[in-house]
Amino acid sequence: MKNNGEIITLAEAIEFTHEYQESFPSGNIAYAVSKDKLLDIIQQVGCEGVRIYNGIDAENGNSNLVLVGIDDDGEDMTQGVILERLNVCPSYCPVNSALIRSYNIV
Structure with a gap:
């Protein structure tokens, strides 16, 4: 878990997010x-970390994210805090x- 994830440049982040938004124009753009x-x-x-699951709220059909802690063995901490x-x-x-x-500020 210690080296999970990689810091990327703003240019890479823009490429990834813009590609997603072009592919799914009516989807959620971001979550805070x-x-x-x-x-x-x-x-x-x-x-030791956080896992982020994609989900769908069956009541309204909207996509969502579910966040859960990860222990040192890489297992979800499902008995703990889930967001x-x-x-x-x-x-x-x-x-x-x-x-x-839509801002396209590069």
Whole structure:
């Protein structure tokens, strides 16, 4: 778990996010979660990371994300804190972000 994930450049982030937005023009663009809620996950005893699952809310048919802690063995900490009901963009979007295709600030 220690080396899971890689820091990328802004150019790479723009490429990835714009490609997604072009492929799924009516899909959710982004999700926002507060630092406090992320800390609720990562400050659990034995938590070494966070896994993010894609999901669908059956009540409204909207896609969502489910966040759960991961222990040192790479297992989900399903008895701990699990997050969903994040703020979704569109609706809760940044005013100016190069990661949103319509702004195209590169």
